[in-house]
Structure formats: C-alpha cells, structure tokens
Amino acid sequence: TQLLEQSPQFLSIQEGENLTVYCNSSSVFSSLQWYRQEPGEGPVLLVTVVTGGEVKKLKRLTFQFGDARKDSSLHITAAQPGDTGLYLCAGVSAGGTSYGKLTFGQGTILTVHP
C-alpha cells in the first residue's frame, strides 16, 4: 500500500510569516501534485512535480521534489490571509488499471491571521 505522510496537520501563523509543509511517501509515484481546497469546494490543482530535484515556483509558493522522488515540500513566503485553506499533496499512480489515480496525504489546514 502506498502512503503519503503530510505534516504538520495544522498551521496557524500571522500574516507575513513564512511556512513549509512536508509530504513524505513510502514509495515512488509517477509524479506528485499539490492541491488547495476551500470549504465546500473540491481540491484545485496548484502544481505537478515529476523529476527528482525539481523546483517549481508559483508566485509566493515554492514546490520542491526530493531527489529520490519520495518526498516533497511546499514553502509559502510572506503568507497572506487569502492563503488560508487545506493544502493536500497527492501521489499520481501510473500503469495498470489505475492510471492517474491519486493517493492523498492527510492534508494541512493553514490559517493565516491578519
């Protein structure tokens, strides 16, 4: 069974602070994705990382994929209240009959206070 461990589970910070969320896998997926979910809505894709050591930036968000492709991190610089939400990492499975199936971590609930 492939598992994704995400930490921390909860994060409460002040506006302007930096933060990092971690995602560790027991095995290798074909790629790893980060999603953000707002209350009452489905998850929305932020980024996909594929190559070991890959770094992607999306405005104030920086995503890293570990060299062994088993761990990833999401770093937010100068957090804003609009960043509040549930952040999810997900491993993408390839091959067999589950092409594209997602295995999610437990999620990190981020609250940014003004």
Add this chain to the structure above:
Amino acid sequence: GAGVSQSPRYKVAKRGQDVALRCDPISGHVSLFWYQQALGQGPEFLTYFQNEAQLDKSGLPSDRFFAERPEGSVSTLKIQRTQQEDSAVYLCASSFWTGAPYNEQFFGPGTRLTVL
C-alpha cells in the same frame, strides 16, 4: 459553467436508507474518479472509470457501495443500507486522460452525506 457538477450538494439519510449521488463530468473527459473525504482528512480513492468501463473499484469500502457510468458521461454512486460510518463528503473528479504524470483531475464541489 463548464466544470464538474455534483448533486445533491447535501444529503441527510436515516441509517438503513439507500442513497444515490450524481456526478456530471466535464464534457469530453474520458476518466472519472470517485473519492471519499472524511472531515479534516484528505480524500481517499473509491473507484475509477475510463469511459463506461469501471477499471478499478478497489477502494469501495463494502459491497453496499456501487458505481456506474453507463454511457460514459454521467456517473452515479449508490450506497445501499447506509451506516453512520458512511457519513463523509463524496467527491467526483474527471480528466481528459492525458496520462500520468501530468494528469490533471478537475474536482466537483462534492456531496456531503450525513447518516443519522
């Protein structure tokens, strides 16, 4: 809009009742997934369709859960004899099967099921 829609958005059922949850994927999307999300947790995979074929149902928790997509578009997730542990948000996602690793799934808003 052109996104994934789900209905109903909220469903309250008495223990033992049968429920049916509907998903309208984005037009032309080949792949359709169902996930179950408990409160404060990440979604968990239930089942996967490629067009009308159900290729993976390994995540369905019991034989009370049944899903179909008879014409390769709209899908229905049915839960028979609901139990309290079935209370969760049920998410549907579709994708234009571009294949891993850049497969992007578009999620609906979910159906929140509460079993009393």
